[in-house]
Amino acid sequence: MAHYAIIGAGIAGLSALQVLSAAGHQATVFDKSRGSGGRMATKKLAADSWDMGAQFFHAHSNEFATQLSQWQQQGVIAEWPVTPWVINGTRQHPSADEQKRYVAIPRMTALSRLLLQNATHFEANTHISGCEETAQGWQVTASEGEIFGPYDGLVVAIPPAQAAALASNDPVLAVTSETSMLPCWTLLLSFDTPLPAPYDAAFVKSGPLAWVSRNNSKPGREPTEAWVIQASHLWSLQHQDTPRHEIQKPLLAAFAEALRLPAVPQWRHLWLHRWLYALPEKKMNQGFQANPQQTLAICGDWLHSPNIEGAWLSGRTAANALL
Numbered sequence: 246m247a248h249y250a251i252i253g254a255g256i257a258g259l260s261a262l263q264v265l266s267a268a269g270h271q272a273t274v275f276d277k278s279r280g281s282g283g284r285m286a287t288k289k290l291a292a293d294s295w296d297m298g299a300q301f302f303h304a305h306s307n308e309f310a311t312q313l314s315q316w317q318q319q320g321v322i323a324e325w326p327v328t329p330w331v332i333n334g335t336r337q338h339p340s341a342d343e344q345k346r347y348v349a350i351p352r353m354t355a356l357s358r359l360l361l362q363n364a365t366h367f368e369a370n371t372h373i374s375g376c377e378e379t380a381q382g383w384q385v386t387a388s389e390g391e392i393f394g395p396y397d398g399l400v401v402a403i404p405p406a407q408a409a410a411l412a413s414n415d416p417v418l419a420v421t422s423e424t425s426m427l428p429c430w431t432l433l434l435s436f437d438t439p440l441p442a443p444y445d446a447a448f449v450k451s452g453p454l455a456w457v458s459r460n461n462s463k464p465g466r467e468p469t470e471a472w473v474i475q476a477s478h479l480w481s482l483q484h485q486d487t488p489r490h491e492i493q494k495p496l497l498a499a500f501a502e503a504l505r506l507p508a509v510p511q512w513r514h515l516w517l518h519r520w521l522y523a524l525p526e527k528k529m530n531q532g533f534q535a536n537p538q539q540t541l542a543i544c545g546d547w548l549h550s551p552n553i554e555g556a557w558l559s560g561r562t563a564a565n566a567l568l
């Protein structure tokens with residue numbers, strides 16, 4: 246039995262964990278955050294909650310479709326029967342899109358929690374700042390100076406800029422310089438009464454926004470009226486370093502326009518979040534990258550395709566390379 250280290254408890258790291266533990270190996274998972282899920286995040290404020298990152302997922306590959314039906318049978322995901330609208334300026338209409346969309350229930354983090362049960366150890370709140378292959382195996386160093394390992398293999402499942410910082414001279418990690426990530430400003434609002442929108446979700450094609458959705462229309466969510474408002478990547482990039490208090494106003498104005506109201510009604514809670522590394526700037530087709538000895542593999546959506554399915558597939562292929 247080998248013991249692996251996995252840096253990053255997002256869906257890519259956790260799908261690598263699925264493969265390694267199914268093959269009978271041990272794995273220690275590290276994440277700088279308090280919990281798992283990465284960009285499949287949930288924000289909670291008092292009794293209100295929102296899917297703050299990924300909104301839904303669907304399958305293009307047979308492999309992920311099979312996985313989705315298993316998770317559905319286990320009761321950890323459910324279909325979100327929504328027909329998103331399209332908003333373009335003053336025009337609003339239901340889309341012709343018949344895509345099946347799924348969400349984890351009762352919130353996005355439920356899926357990562359289930360997958361994390363396969364870990365031998367989970368080191369939360371542990372920012373890994375370096376990794377090194379020694380004669381005994383891989384060692385990883387936390388920012389606070391603690392050294393973990395040695396491990397028989399290492400999976401690096403974090404965004405490229407963060408992976409590059411681990412070992413700048415490692416040729417495998419050099420792939421990180423080939424792409425960068427786009428930001429996404431996200432506004433979360435909750436209300437005491439339902440908003441008069443004819444849609445539960447909409448792709449916005451004009452102005453600062455790209456997506457709005459009524460989080461409580463998803464299965465298993467709290468009934469409180471809660472909306473997720475995401476700015477487009479272009480607008481977010483243009484306003485990446487704009488002070489937060491200057492971001493809120495244009496996003497609220499654009500949301501009011503999407504609701505066809507003069508102003509957004511008084512909210513109960515408001516939260517503004519900047520995802521600095523939201524989505525990869527370009528699609529890379531490697532799927533993963535490994536060293537010739539196959540003791541180090543790097544994975545994530547940015548090495549496959551910019552979504553949950555891409556991250557999951559990338560983590561699987563990376564772990565299979567190590568096996």
Ligand SMILES: Cc1cc2nc3c(=O)[nH]c(=O)nc-3n(C[C@H](O)[C@H](O)[C@H](O)COP(=O)(O)OP(=O)(O)OC[C@H]3O[C@@H](n4cnc5c(N)ncnc54)[C@H](O)[C@@H]3O)c2cc1C
Nearest residue numbers: 253255256257277283284299300301373545546552553556
């Ligand atoms: C706003 C937004 C909306 C999105 N909408 C959708 C959608 O609707 N559908 C869809 O399919 N996809 C969507 N995505 C994309 C999807 O969320 C990602 O493709 C996927 O979750 C990426 O998974 P990952 O495991 O590759 O990376 P991540 O989820 O980013 O996981 C990386 C993990 O590594 C940890 N980490 C980073 N650096 C370190 C370090 N040095 N030490 C320790 N831990 C570290 C992080 O805390 C994080 O938990 C969206 C993303 C965002 C941000």
